[in-house]
Amino acid sequence: MAVTETEQRIIRYNDAFNETLAELLREDPDIFIAGEDVGRYGGVFQSFAGLNAEFGDERVVDTPIAEQAIIGLGIGAAAVGLRPIVDLMFMDFVMVSMDQIANQAAKMKYMFGGKAKLPLTITTTGGAGLGAAAQHSQSLEAWLIHVPGLKVVYPSNPYDLKGLLVSCVRDDNPTIFTLHKAMLGSKGHVPEGLYEIPLGEANIVREGTDATVVAIGKMVSEAEKAAATLAEEGIEVEIIDPRTLLPFDMDTVIQSAKKTNRIVIVHEAVKNGGIGAEISAQIQEQAFDYLDAPVTRVAAPFAPVPFSPALEQSYVPNAESIAKGVRDVLHRNI
Amino acid sequence: MATKEQTKISKEVLFDLHRRMVRIRLLEEAAGQLASEARIPGFIHLYVGEEAVAAGGCVALKDEDQISSTHRGHGHLVAKGGEFKPMMAEFMGKATGYCKGKGGSMHISDLDLGMLGANGIVGAGVPIAVGAAFANKYKNNGLVTMAFFGDGSTNIGAFHEAANMACALHLPIVFMCENNEYAEYTARERVMAITDVADRAAAYGMPGVIVDGMDVVAVYEAARVAVARARNGEGPSMIECKTYRYYDHAGVSGLGRTYRSDEEVQEWMERDPIKLFEAQLAKAKVMSEEEAKEIHAGIQAEIDEAIEFAENSPLPDPEVDMLTDVYTEAS
Numbered sequence: 100m101a102v103t104e105t106e107q108r109i110i111r112y113n114d115a116f117n118e119t120l121a122e123l124l125r126e127d128p129d130i131f132i133a134g135e136d137v138g139r140y141g142g143v144f145q146s147f148a149g150l151n152a153e154f155g156d157e158r159v160v161d162t163p164i165a166e167q168a169i170i171g172l173g174i175g176a177a178a179v180g181l182r183p184i185v186d187l188m189f190m191d192f193v194m195v196s197m198d199q200i201a202n203q204a205a206k207m208k209y210m211f212g213g214k215a216k217l218p219l220t221i222t223t224t225g226g227a228g229l230g231a232a233a234q235h236s237q238s239l240e241a242w243l244i245h246v247p248g249l250k251v252v253y254p255s256n257p258y259d260l261k262g263l264l265v266s267c268v269r270d271d272n273p274t275i276f277t278l279h280k281a282m283l284g285s286k287g288h289v290p291e292g293l294y295e296i297p298l299g300e301a302n303i304v305r306e307g308t309d310a311t312v313v314a315i316g317k318m319v320s321e322a323e324k325a326a327a328t329l330a331e332e333g334i335e336v337e338i339i340d341p342r343t344l345l346p347f348d349m350d351t352v353i354q355s356a357k358k359t360n361r362i363v364i365v366h367e368a369v370k371n372g373g374i375g376a377e378i379s380a381q382i383q384e385q386a387f388d389y390l391d392a393p394v395t396r397v398a399a400p401f402a403p404v405p406f407s408p409a410l411e412q413s414y415v416p417n418a419e420s421i422a423k424g425v426r427d428v429l430h431r432n433i
Numbered sequence: 434m435a436t437k438e439q440t441k442i443s444k445e446v447l448f449d450l451h452r453r454m455v456r457i458r459l460l461e462e463a464a465g466q467l468a469s470e471a472r473i474p475g476f477i478h479l480y481v482g483e484e485a486v487a488a489g490g491c492v493a494l495k496d497e498d499q500i501s502s503t504h505r506g507h508g509h510l511v512a513k514g515g516e517f518k519p520m521m522a523e524f525m526g527k528a529t530g531y532c533k534g535k536g537g538s539m540h541i542s543d544l545d546l547g548m549l550g551a552n553g554i555v556g557a558g559v560p561i562a563v564g565a566a567f568a569n570k571y572k573n574n575g576l577v578t579m580a581f582f583g584d585g586s587t588n589i590g591a592f593h594e595a596a597n598m599a600c601a602l603h604l605p606i607v608f609m610c611e612n613n614e615y616a617e618y619t620a621r622e623r624v625m626a627i628t629d630v631a632d633r634a635a636a637y638g639m640p641g642v643i644v645d646g647m648d649v650v651a652v653y654e655a656a657r658v659a660v661a662r663a664r665n666g667e668g669p670s671m672i673e674c675k676t677y678r679y680y681d682h683a684g685v686s687g688l689g690r691t692y693r694s695d696e697e698v699q700e701w702m703e704r705d706p707i708k709l710f711e712a713q714l715a716k717a718k719v720m721s722e723e724e725a726k727e728i729h730a731g732i733q734a735e736i737d738e739a740i741e742f743a744e745n746s747p748l749p750d751p752e753v754d755m756l757t758d759v760y761t762e763a764s
Contacts, residue, residue: 131571157571163601168560168594175564175578178549179499181571183564198591202554203561210540211550212532213758247759271761 108291113283115257116146116222119264120184122293124154127182130268133160133172134186134222143188144224144283166192170199170221177219177273178207184268189235190225190277193242204273205248219273220264225253226317226367227415228281233403236411238316238368243275244345244377250274250298251345255319257287259342262296270298279317301348303355307337310361310425313352313378314338318365324418329425336425344374352378353385360391361428365421370398397424442650446492447719450649453488454707456732457508460517463736464507464524464538465685472744473524477538480508482679485706486611487512489652489674490579493660499547499569499578501562503611504539505678506551509581514546517739527746534749535758555616556582556589559608563595566606566663577663579607579656585616587630596669600637605663607656608634608671611646617682618692631673639669646674647706650713677701 110118123130132150134142138161141148151159162169166187173185187193193200200221207215227236243251250272254260260278267274304319305326314322319340326336337355341347356362362382364375375396382394397416405411461481467473480487483505491500491512502509510520515531523530524538531543542550549565552558562580569576586592587610599606610630614621627633634641642659644651652674659670679702680687688695714720720728 133567160602163594163598165594165598167591168563168598171557171560171591171595172564172567172598175501175549175561175566176568176571177564178544178561179565179568181568198554198557199560203552203557207550208761209758210532210536211542211544212530212535214532214542214544216761250760271763 107288109286110257110289111283112257112260112278112285112287113144113146115260115289116264116278117148117150118289119261119293120147120150121153123265123268124150124158126293129180129182130184131158131160131181132184132186133162134169135162135164135188137161137186142186144280146278146283147186166196167199170196170204173219173221174199174204174207174217177217178215182218182268184220184222187221187223190223190239191234191237193223193239197242200243200249200273201246205246209248216271217273218271220267221273221275223275223277224280225277226279226281227404227411228317230406230408230411231280232406236404238366240277240315240344241368241373244347244374248273249345250343252298252343253277253279253316254342255316255340257285257289259296259302261289262294263298263342265293266295266298269295274298277316282317285320296342298343299346299348300342301351302340302342303351304338304340305336307335307359309334309336309359310363310428311337311339311352311355311359312363312365312421312425314340314365314421315344315374316367318367318416318421321416321418322365322421325421325425328418328422334425334429347378349381349385352382356382356386357389360389362390362394363397363421363424363428364394365397365416365424367399367415369401370396371401373398392428395424395428397421442653444719446653447714450488450492450653451710451714451720451725452728453492453512454484454649454710455729457484457487457511458707459729459732459736460511460520461507463740464521465680467524467740469685473538474526475537475539476683477524477685478505478683479680479685480505482701482705483611483613483646483676484508485649485652485710486609486646486674486676487581489649490581490609490656492653493656494577494579497547498576499549499562499565501549501558501565501578501580502551503555503558503581503583503586504551504553505583506541507538510541510543510546510548510551513548515543515548517735518742521739521743522746525743525746526748527743528749528754529743529746533754533758556586556592558582559586559592560595562606563599563604566599566604567602569605575664577605577607577660579609579660581609581611583616584610584612584614584621584625584630587633588616588624596637599669600639603668605666606669607659607663608639608669609656610671610673611676612673613676613678615678615682615693620692629673631671634671639671641671641673643673643675646676647704647709649706649710
């Protein structure tokens with residue numbers, strides 16, 4: 100049944116996260132949450148507020164500041180039958196715990212000949228925009244999609260957040276679920292109750308005929324703004340939100356490439372070695388003959404995320420730079 | 434010291450300790466021989482000399498308890514009940530191995546035996562053991578986790594993080610240090626300013642004891658105390674076993690090296706854990722020399738059979754096996 104505008108429940112992205120965790124904890128006694136400040140304080144962004152009070156210290160666990168041990172806690176507990184959710188406060192801390200993520204969690208099943216089952220979800224916050232500077236603002240999805248055995252998810256709106264988080268937690272593989280910290284207050288329609296959005300299925304956010312924009316995380320809403328501007332110029336942009344970055348729904352992107360023949364990929368991480376490079380390579384492997392222009396990437400410059408708002412605002416791609424990217428691929432007439 | 438709480442150990446347990454040590458020793462000697470003949474590919478890290486630690490530790494555990502291991506992990510798996518055939522097949526990279534040939538010597542494991550994996554990253558198994566111990570407490574299942582690690586592991590951040598977390602969360606875990614005096618090829622005193630790893634236990638808020646790691650009964654007694662403590666909800670403890678690695682960090686040689694003297698190796702070999710224990714058992718008239726020989730022969734026959742099994746086993750098929758087991762498919 101279609102939900103009408105008045106029936107829609109509009110809540111914040113951060114509250115969708117919190118509500119989903121609470122509903123999951125109520126549903127499955129094997130689920131617990133552990134991480135820095137997630138318990139009594141409710142998380143540095145209050146994403147976990149109230150959970151410790153409802154579920155107790157056993158199920159919403161304050162840990163030491165020890166990212167390797169936090170991930171290890173999740174791995175060991177998952178390997179012997181629980182369904183842990185462990186939190187890395189900032190995605191930048193992925194590097195601190197990378198051995199446990201990439202050498203341990205991701206490889207355990209394969210190294211053990213298939214015997215291990217690791218229903219582990221790692222939650223974290225990525226992205227710039229809060230003046231948090233070089234070590235608290237990165238989007239490190241490219242580091243993670245390079246690792247066989249992981250699943251990597253980056254929701255762009257509250258509705259997807261809930262469905263994707265449920266899928267991550269119910270998945271029997273190690274998944275990394277990234278909240279965008281500059282979107283925590285953004286709002287959208289979120290139904291009550293648990294529902295799943297399958298991992299590895301892209302969402303066509305907007306249909307268009309002239310060019311395809313593949314945008315990730317917060318860049319989806321920027322792409323939508325760009326599309327509105329471009330529509331006024333008579334350019335119809337198709338926007339694809341992959342939602343899951345590993346596994347990646349390349350089929351949807353390829354279909355769109357065959358339709359529009361022009362592709363712009365947008366992400367917040369630096370362009371060099373970013374996920375855009377991988378998507379671009381695959382498009383050229385699978386749809387080279389359909390392209391009317393080189394695949395273009397709109398991404399951050401090759402510098403750490405700067406602190407000053409004056410620099411940070413120029414660092415992160417926005418509607419304007421995305422629109423420019425689209426005009427660039429359209430300018431080339433073959 | 435744990436040994437002061439020693440009670441009479443049954444003959445059954447004494448035989449079990451002996452059997453597990455001999456199983457490790459003979460498997461490792463065979464594996465070393467096969468590696469030297471290039472019948473086992475890749476790196477091999479032999480456990481010879483340290484058998485009393487794995488045997489003494491694991492005999493103190495229940496079958497359902499978990500252990501974590503190191504890259505010197507064959508001994509731990511054998512002591513936890515690992516079978517020779519799938520082990521030997523795994524060493525050889527065969528499809529019939531414990532890990533279908535995908536892990537090899539350095540990642541050998543069997544979760545069904547509660548063995549959370551040998552591990553190629555020094556210290557990395559310890560946080561995973563803490564996770565298993567967390568699950569035991571969470572499920573209130575009465576199980577205990579024993580983390581095996583070397584002296585070198587205690588210099589790495591992951592170890593410190595895990596030990597602190599286990600104590601902070603009061604988990605049912607035993608930290609079992611095999612201090613073999615060398616972190617790979619570097620002597621302990623060159624990389625640590627303390628002599629005893631057990632001194633570190635106090636920093637985390639757990640008891641730490643030192644035992645003779647060549648004396649399997651001493652290891653067993655200490656392990657029994659620590660395991661009982663964990664099972665009773667009294668939290669983690671650390672046991673430091675002073676032991677020695679006869680062979681190099683990796684490979685099948687151990688003498689004529691610049692990092693340690695042959696005299697030192699000989700001195701430790703004179704206190705060989707199996708010879709020491711067999712002499713004790715003979716003196717106490719628990720096991721005669723003849724019985725010991727029969728046990729060795731029986732185990733050797735099993736190993737010979739395992740080698741034959743492994744050599745006759747199929748290799749994994751790149752077309753079929755390369756991409757399986759990367760992910761768990763939805764059921």
